[in-house]
Amino acid sequence: MKKIIILAVACSVCLSTLFAQSSLQPSGTLNAAMDKIQVMEGHWKGGGWLQMGPQRHEFTETETVTTHANGTVITIDGIGRNARDTAELVHQAFAVLSYDQQAGRYLMRAIRADGNHVDADFEVAADGSFVWGFSHPMAGRIRYTIRIADGRWSENGEMSRDGQTWMPFFQMNLVKVKM
Numbered sequence: 001m002k003k004i005i006i007l008a009v010a011c012s013v014c015l016s017t018l019f020a021q022s023s024l025q026p027s028g029t030l031n032a033a034m035d036k037i038q039v040m041e042g043h044w045k046g047g048g049w050l051q052m053g054p055q056r057h058e059f060t061e062t063e064t065v066t067t068h069a070n071g072t073v074i075t076i077d078g079i080g081r082n083a084r085d086t087a088e089l090v091h092q093a094f095a096v097l098s099y100d101q102q103a104g105r106y107l108m109r110a111i112r113a114d115g116n117h118v119d120a121d122f123e124v125a126a127d128g129s130f131v132w133g134f135s136h137p138m139a140g141r142i143r144y145t146i147r148i149a150d151g152r153w154s155e156n157g158e159m160s161r162d163g164q165t166w167m168p169f170f171q172m173n174l175v176k177v178k179m
Contacts, residue, residue: 034072037106042065044065047173049170058083059081061078061172076095096108128147143158155170
């Protein structure tokens, strides 16, 4: 009899979990936060340049941005290739972007092809642009500003050792392509 009662309790817990899961919907706060960055979703192609010393390197880029988990998570999959030799991979990264309702801020983890990652700050600026960045022990503060309008994605990267003077080192311009 004791085994039957334990089995009945276990089944009811499992069933209640299943029913609870089927009715889960994101909160209005979460939906509003994710709606602000929804414009990123899609498949993007273009090119840009990167300069970390005297020489500027040009690249072609694809960014695939997808929503998951009922629109509460966005993934960004970026691949950059040398513009002169597209067989040469010069950049590959994957990022996960979500919104922490308790903290009232976005969370972004970016992972590079070498397995290293950064937990970046991410915010939606008053003008609707996206600003993300992090501190680097050698370079100082790194920040990227993304502007998306009319199917165009423009992203600029800057670095600063003092937080006051910013030096551009990266620019990328993409267009949204139909799949």
